[in-house]
Amino acid sequence: xxxxxxxxxxxxxxxxxxxxxxxxxxxxxxxxxxxxxxxxxxxxxxxxxxxxxxxxxxxxxxxxxxxxxxxxxxxxxxxxxxxxxxxxxxxxxxxxxxxxxxxxxxxxxxxxxxxxxxxxxxxxxxxxxxxxxxxxxxxxxxxxxxxxxxxxxxxxxxxxxxxxxxxxxxxxxxxxxxxxxxxxxxxxxxxxxxxxxxxxxxxxxxxxxxxxxxxxxxxxxxxxxxxxxxxxxxxxxxxxxxxxxxxxxxxxxxxxxxxxxxxxxxxxxxxxxxxxxxxxxxxxxxxxxxxxxxxxxxxxxxxxxxxxxxxxxxxxxxxxxxxxxxxxxxxxxxxxxxxxxxxx
Ligand code: ATP
Ligand code: MG
Numbered sequence: 001x002x003x004x005x006x007x008x009x010x011x012x013x014x015x016x017x018x019x020x021x022x023x024x025x026x027x028x029x030x031x032x033x034x035x036x037x038x039x040x041x042x043x044x045x046x047x048x049x050x051x052x053x054x055x056x057x058x059x060x061x062x063x064x065x066x067x068x069x070x071x072x073x074x075x076x077x078x079x080x081x082x083x084x085x086x087x088x089x090x091x092x093x094x095x096x097x098x099x100x101x102x103x104x105x106x107x108x109x110x111x112x113x114x115x116x117x118x119x120x121x122x123x124x125x126x127x128x129x130x131x132x133x134x135x136x137x138x139x140x141x142x143x144x145x146x147x148x149x150x151x152x153x154x155x156x157x158x159x160x161x162x163x164x165x166x167x168x169x170x171x172x173x174x175x176x177x178x179x180x181x182x183x184x185x186x187x188x189x190x191x192x193x194x195x196x197x198x199x200x201x202x203x204x205x206x207x208x209x210x211x212x213x214x215x216x217x218x219x220x221x222x223x224x225x226x227x228x229x230x231x232x233x234x235x236x237x238x239x240x241x242x243x244x245x246x247x248x249x250x251x252x253x254x255x256x257x258x259x260x261x262x263x264x265x266x267x268x269x270x271x272x273x274x275x276x277x278x279x280x281x282x283x284x285x286x287x288x289x290x291x292x293x294x295x296x297x298x299x300x301x302x303x304x305x306x307x308x309x310x311x312x313x314x315x316x317x318x319x320x321x322x323x324x325x326x327x328x329x330x331x332x333x334x335x336x337x338x339x340x341x342x343x344x
Contacts, residue, residue: 022054
């Protein structure tokens, strides 16, 4: 696992890296996405890596019966990406359902993991606990395997994700390793690199209720929120009764998450931010966090409002992305079929 975007050096050549990461179109992106993964995607893109961004539309129905307002949520994800600096001329932005080869790759990959391994996955357990369904579907159970297909379809090497995705990524690494062992090329080399997780300084930003900030849990501050909404949401965030503000993510998770949020927006150390607020208590912390978030996001929000006027452009970005993603995934599938000995 890596915790920082590596600087381009002799050991990290951006030109040799391929990055894939994605989000479910279940609602607008929030600060957890932004500081957990989106900022790193843009940094990597700007260093010259080949960036793939997946709108994981089929994965919406892992934990609910129907994907509500799917087209609208999908367009809004693209809008958030572009506003945050993902450049469709350099990056490939596409929806899972537009790339059939992803689903073909799933079948051999499913054969490489056991039911016991899937049952043990802590993220699947957490997602089942928060699911809106009374029974666990096969799609939910095999969630990490779809993600492996997404990642391996483009031979991703680096995956900027939040903490919750680390167990899923382990499954993808296992599948890559087992596939390579079971189906090597004639020269003994493997088809797939093992993708590495890239965590940010905020791998698990908390929401206003003190749990993981999530699109589906009603506790998020979205990138597109107005400044007034942002202030209202932060004012209502859970804190604790201790007056002196400190940075102690284990002992005081809610307060520390707000301190971290402020620090990330201002590109400062969380310890310094906490020290400065000192005895000001939760009210002063919330005022500082609100100001920092609104200031940091102002240019992004302005761009977002401009881009929102042209929905046709957002759809075109997805069509162009699907064309490139299909070409790459089809080539990988052809290689998979060849090493498995399938007849064309
Ligand atoms: P949902 O509630 O629908 O599952 P979500 O908010 O969890 O939505 P995802 O689409 O599941 O968002 O996650 C997209 C990416 O954002 C993943 O890489 C995930 O690890 C990261 N991420 C999501 N929430 C956070 C968070 N609170 N802090 C840091 N990273 C996060
Ligand atoms: Mg999630």
